[in-house]
Amino acid sequence: MGMPVIAYFSKRIKSGKALQDATTVTVNGQAAKGAWFFESSAAGNGPVEGHFRLQNYWPAHAKVHVGIPAKGLSAGPGLAYDDSLTLDFSTGPKTVAIVNDATHKMTVTSDGKLYGTFGVSLGATKTPTFRGTKVIMEQDRTTCMHDTNNTYYECGIKWDQRLTYSGEYLHAAPWNVSNINNGVNSSNGCTNLLPAVAEKLWHFMRVGDVVQYPNADGPAMQLGSGYGDWNVNWPQWQTGGLVSTTA
Template identity: 65%
Template structure:
């Protein structure tokens, strides 16, 4: 084994051990709008001691890999089936503009892929699989053809749809993958994306493969009716409850269409034209632009009287907001059939369900056929 190969193996092994010690497999990467959270106190020792433990483990690992022939490993991370840890792969740095994949005739520019979704997570039935691409791919047909999905072990049919993205520096586009309809409730989902070495269009090749396993919980769908000023929540088709709301005022309307809960916060700061407030409680985000379900104790009179007066959010009574915060989850669907604002779009949040299936299957920004 050459010195440079041994050095690369040592570097890769240390990197993998350190990431594993930090527990990156257990939480999804933050979406584009999330503020960095302080590390919990019980993980402080891990951040200090983990590299030392990892270093010891690496020494043992290198003794093993030193006997591996140079042709047995090309240094790329590989898809490992249902037990793969895609969030570790998803956290890898963006490929540089000068990087090259080894597959295909000649040397193509490498395209690296990482996922927003976290392996092993529990999501609502509306949660799409979201991937970020380090280059603007030119042809998504090889990716589409290679991607497979199973629901409780049975094959299902899904498709990719692409848009420009500002979510991650160095990753100019994102692709969303879903079925024609919502994921089945209380199911195990496995998505395999074995694209390493495949073409991403002329002069481009993928440099990694990914796999993702997650579960869905109950089919929880909420409908916010602006004519009655009520939010009705159903759980597997059965009514869970109805709650009074105040939506956006005419000058700051609420978008209409199908939205998906993106993140949750017990107490956050919000700002916009003419306001900047902290301590907004029991928040559940619906759009990148700042629409939330949240507690609005200052707006109780308008909520009770059915008057739209918010800055676009769905204002709830404090007790209702807290109850729904505990019941709803990321990936749950919230439908606004008749809100007073413009139509919800894919790029405004996880707006996937506002694109009809025939359009979705074209691939959007990048053709899939």
């Protein structure tokens, strides 16, 4: 629901106008309005990447078609797009999690119905959790983690749902049960969950689901920190960001 369409470019394009004008999107066969926004590639896949989305989240339970007939179109002086692409995908339920740092609770809804409310422990004062809207980027049954100061490296951390490139996750924290139950922030920025809750949510939620942190103590979530697209307002998004889509 929150996953952007992402295109990677082998060279630093100088104009996104032709790409923007040519791209079409339909939702359940009906035309919809979307826009491209460009940034330096946070994933390291070339010098620039473009994210395409609608003004609001993709509708739930929908079939989406994106057409990008860009081959031969101008990417700015001396540059042209080298390929035309299409993408078809389906969306699932509208699942949104809201993490309230004041109550230390995460509330999960799906298609407008409450799925559950769960205790969390967010980032400690020195390692606060990013504030804003995030999107689940990937899911792993187990992973290895280290802190920002590289004072530890630990594997076997279970039921992981990545939210940022820097390593914020929803994950099981069996060592932190007391702080989760008592509403004490003590993590390295991740959202610590009781093990049974983390496993339950890992199976229920999906890549692309939205997790909102409206009042976390950390800095504002940025586009390049992960799939931070929904932290850019629509008027700004329509400018194209790093590469103009209007000229």
